[in-house]
Amino acid sequence: MLPENSLSTVLNARTKGHGTETIVFAHGYGTDQSIWDKITPFFVENYNVVLFDWSFSGAVKDKSLYDSMKYSSFEAFADDLVTLLGQMELENVTFVGHSMSGMIGCIASIKSPHLFKRLILLGASPRMRC
Template sequence: MIVNVRITGRGEQTLVLSHGYGGSQSTWDHLLPHLSQSHRLLLFDWNFHGAGAAGNLSKFSSFAAFADALIALLDQSRLKAVVFVGHSMSGMIGCIASVKRPDLFSHLALVAASPRYLNSDDYEGGFERVEIDNLLSNIELNFQTWADNFIALAIGQDDPVAVEKLRKSFKSMKPEIALVLAKTIFLGDMRDVLGKVEVPSTIIQVSNDFVAPVSVGCYMQSRMKGKASLEIIDSDGHFPQLIASQKLLEVLERVLVHSNKTS
């Protein structure tokens, strides 16, 4: 499930940068020049892009398979106590992996992550059921058209460079994988995982993110078993690494300083 693994940078501490739905490792490009000066960086792509990704669709129906793939990668790379930076769906993948193998992680930086997107009486996830049903229907009807509309909302501002970068990675997804994975993400409920996460975490939310509102970050912080802090980036959209990279870097620097003190 993991392809295009690369290691760059220098330093004793290793950061693992894991992209979310529709993205690729290129979404981290703005952060690499700074982070690579003092840290070793492990990057990869989830294999829902390009040729050969559509073999067994069932593996995209559970985040457990993604978590197992992440654990296998860290074991193969002989890494332990990494700082894991997971965007969107990768945030919850990192949480699941940390429950299974806490020795592999020293800190989780969860960027615009969410354990559940569907609203309920006691939980604000950001979406009503009819909205999710329409989203899935549009993906099934015409993924490319849906992707164009979603990207414009997810970027959240007029940034043609960011839009084009994201469009390129989204358009490389297999439509059948895009649909199965979207169902896994938007219909899933992983709130019970939070109470099992003992690895320290920093939950990073964007102040105006239509995918993962600030209320989700507050909920996650209150439910984590281990120590959890909440950072709010004043920006728009779901991809701060593309549109608010300097603000995200400032948060990550605080995460790294804290991680060094506690390791």
């Protein structure tokens, strides 16, 4: 059991499904994990599905968690992703990143390649500032 103030708890991380492989879905700016609600039912029979909300999401209750100075680059988000996966004891995941989360996943996979099996980038732009 993770502590009440762990990153996975404050970012509303949850796992559902059954399988030997894990898919992590990360939403883009201006949304929350509910953006994946229509597609995750197709994965839960064969995969462990992980969903979470970024600190800027309106679904995160602790508004003090988001610090605009800290999160002025994708590096801090990538550090959060690495920490989140570590706390959840996940490795070798398929990471699905929408928009800015795609770029965050790229940075995190460079920092900790053992955590990622593959990256799936949806609408991620290489021109985003890091």
